[in-house]
Amino acid sequence: MAGGWSRDGAVQDQIDQSIADAVEQARRALASGAGRADCEDCGDTIPEARRLAVPGVRRCVACQEAQEPETSFRGTFNRRGSKDSQLR
Numbered sequence: 001m002a003g004g005w006s007r008d009g010a011v012q013d014q015i016d017q018s019i020a021d022a023v024e025q026a027r028r029a030l031a032s033g034a035g036r037a038d039c040e041d042c043g044d045t046i047p048e049a050r051r052l053a054v055p056g057v058r059r060c061v062a063c064q065e066a067q068e069p070e071t072s073f074r075g076t077f078n079r080r081g082s083k084d085s086q087l088r
Contacts, residue, residue: 030056032055032056033056034056035051035054035055035056035057035058036057036058037051039058039059039060039063040058040059040063041059041060041063041066041067042060042062042063044060045060046059046060
């Protein structure tokens with residue numbers, strides 16, 4: 001059900017595009033190439049199970065967790081806007 005001047009299915013199209021954008025951003029963030037046997041930050045050995053599970057891994061779990069807040073996902077813009085902004 002569309003509202004206003006939008007066509008039927010427009011809302012679902014926006015949702016689908018938002019998901020596609022998030023998937024593309026996640027794919028670009030994945031490591032590529034050969035992984036490392038030792039962590040590039042602390043030098044500890046990266047367990048083989050981690051190297052097999054995460055292709056292109058460059059850090060041990062502890063260093064990766066310390067790194068993640070710096071590279072956290074910043075959501076894409078809200079295509080529809082919030083209802084609060086529409087009421088103002």
